[in-house]
Amino acid sequence: MIKRAIVWFTTDLRLHDNETLVRAIQENDEIIPVYCFDDAFFNETAFGQKRIGTFRATFLLEALSDLKAQLQALGSDLLILRGDTIALLCGLAQEFGVTSIYTKQHVSSEEISKLKELRNRFTLQGGKVNTCQTHGLYNKQDFPFSLRELPDTFTVFRKKIERITPIRSALKSPSVVTSPLLPSSDLPTLKELHLEEKTADKRAVLAFKGGEKAGLARLRYYFEESRCISQYKETRNGMVGGDYSSKFSVWLALGCLSARQIYQELQTYEDTIEANESTYWLYFELLWRDYFYFVMEKYNPAFFLKGGIKNNIPQKNIHNKALFEKWKNGQTGNNFIDANMLELKYTGFMSNRGRQNVASYLCNDLHLDWRYGAAYFEEQLLDYDVHSNWGNWAYLAGVGNDPRENRYFSIEKQAKTYDTHQEFRKLWLKKKS
Numbered sequence: 001m002i003k004r005a006i007v008w009f010t011t012d013l014r015l016h017d018n019e020t021l022v023r024a025i026q027e028n029d030e031i032i033p034v035y036c037f038d039d040a041f042f043n044e045t046a047f048g049q050k051r052i053g054t055f056r057a058t059f060l061l062e063a064l065s066d067l068k069a070q071l072q073a074l075g076s077d078l079l080i081l082r083g084d085t086i087a088l089l090c091g092l093a094q095e096f097g098v099t100s101i102y103t104k105q106h107v108s109s110e111e112i113s114k115l116k117e118l119r120n121r122f123t124l125q126g127g128k129v130n131t132c133q134t135h136g137l138y139n140k141q142d143f144p145f146s147l148r149e150l151p152d153t154f155t156v157f158r159k160k161i162e163r164i165t166p167i168r169s170a171l172k173s174p175s176v177v178t179s180p181l182l183p184s185s186d187l188p189t190l191k192e193l194h195l196e197e198k199t200a201d202k203r204a205v206l207a208f209k210g211g212e213k214a215g216l217a218r219l220r221y222y223f224e225e226s227r228c229i230s231q232y233k234e235t236r237n238g239m240v241g242g243d244y245s246s247k248f249s250v251w252l253a254l255g256c257l258s259a260r261q262i263y264q265e266l267q268t269y270e271d272t273i274e275a276n277e278s279t280y281w282l283y284f285e286l287l288w289r290d291y292f293y294f295v296m297e298k299y300n301p302a303f304f305l306k307g308g309i310k311n312n313i314p315q316k317n318i319h320n321k322a323l324f325e326k327w328k329n330g331q332t333g334n335n336f337i338d339a340n341m342l343e344l345k346y347t348g349f350m351s352n353r354g355r356q357n358v359a360s361y362l363c364n365d366l367h368l369d370w371r372y373g374a375a376y377f378e379e380q381l382l383d384y385d386v387h388s389n390w391g392n393w394a395y396l397a398g399v400g401n402d403p404r405e406n407r408y409f410s411i412e413k414q415a416k417t418y419d420t421h422q423e424f425r426k427l428w429l430k431k432k433s
């Protein structure tokens with residue numbers, strides 16, 4: 001009897017270093033690659049924002065189109081479904097006689113409940129759900145401590161693992177994918193997803209294009225072609241243009257790039273071109289990404305509560321719709337904050353320096369509920385990643401993993417230091433082009 005499995009793609013839209021896909025191929029005769037647009041995905045959040053806005057949805061559609069074409073070239077396809085994910089997957093499994101479903105291991109609360117629901121229903125059908133850790137650099141099984149013992153500060157975490165815990169090698173892309181004859185399925189349009197088209201803003205740091213191919217091309221550009229990586233530590237606090245930082249986050253968020261693949265290329269760069277503080281610093285930042293993933297696994301769902309993991313409810317911070325709208329639309333009157341918020345509104349991207357400042361401003365100057373800010377980022381950011389977004393927001397709101405109490409950014413000082421000649425503010429505060 002033919003052994004068939006479904007590979008349910010979520011935020012792992014790639015062929016390279018995708019253990020979920022590789023395992024499914026190794027353990028089965030035929031696989032059915034699937035992506036589902038879940039109905040709930042397009043509902044508003046509790047904070048009145050969409051879960052996904054036009055920028056990320058456009059990038060997602062491009063990424064899916066790329067993955068579909070790549071799978072077709074290997075003899076398979078990507079089945080695009082829309083509706084109630086669990087019912088669709090279980091129905092598909094029944095139709096094709098599938099006995100296993102393979103998917104990425106998620107750690108945030110909503111995704112965990114979905115997985116649980118899938119496991120419960122699919123087990124009743126006699127099937128098995130297998131999950132793989134394809135998110136970051138590390139697998140938690142390789143740590144010298146349990147998840148419960150995961151340190152609450154990044155520095156302690158880093159010192160416990162770096163140079164001690166090995167990073168597993170990135171897996172190669174499969175060269176053939178065998179599938180049964182699949183029905184044809186098309187990607188939805190933005191309109192069908194109830195989202196409006198937006199024209200590209202010429203001031204954007206990059207013309208981001210979704211997909212594994214574009215992600216790998218960016219990796220090649222940043223390392224081999226431009227060698228920008230060699231100056232990363234000096235430039236990473238920049239705010240204008242494509243090269244001050246890697247911009248890998250946008251592809252990492254949907255899994256078009258794997259963190260381990262980046263790390264592997266980084267090692268090659270260090271071995272063949274140069275190893276310096278900048279090359280180390282990229283690893284350091286990718287480690288932050290991993291850290292927020294594991295912290296969410298440890299504390300979730302406390303991460304989404306106003307008092308965060310510290311259960312420290314900020315008394316002064318309450319929602320004020322009028323002030324919040326001004327912050328969102330770049331109309332606070334503080335030109336550094338406004339310029340950053342306009343960049344986010346018109347392009348879906350903001351530098352790390354900008355994000356720290358606008359988040360601090362919302363919490364410490366406007367005294368608003370930080371979760372509304374995080375929810376707006378969720379809708380707007382091209383690189384939205386549940387762990388990094390909510391983790392960084394909680395950190396800046398003083399309810400997360402920041403060991404320092406009352407961290408405060410003087411916006412004026414930050415603007416002077418990081419936008420000394422007002423290049424960034426001039427770019428964004430002039431009329432939209």
Ligand SMILES: Cc1cc2nc3c(=O)[nH]c(=O)nc-3n(C[C@H](O)[C@H](O)[C@H](O)COP(=O)(O)OP(=O)(O)OC[C@H]3O[C@@H](n4cnc5c(N)ncnc54)[C@H](O)[C@@H]3O)c2cc1C
Pocket residue numbers: 236245246247248249250252253282285286288289292350351352353355356359377381383384385386388389390392393396
């Ligand atoms: C309030 C706030 C919200 C944020 N929301 C997100 C989010 O939704 N998604 C997201 O990927 N990052 C988020 N970040 C982290 C960081 O701002 C972005 O990862 C970074 O700006 C992306 O640009 P880059 O890829 O050029 O970064 P680079 O400077 O080139 O860094 C390389 C990679 O390291 C990782 N990284 C860097 N800084 C951080 C950090 N502080 N936390 C976690 N990972 C980091 C990212 O994967 C990034 O791609 C947020 C930061 C703040 C302060």
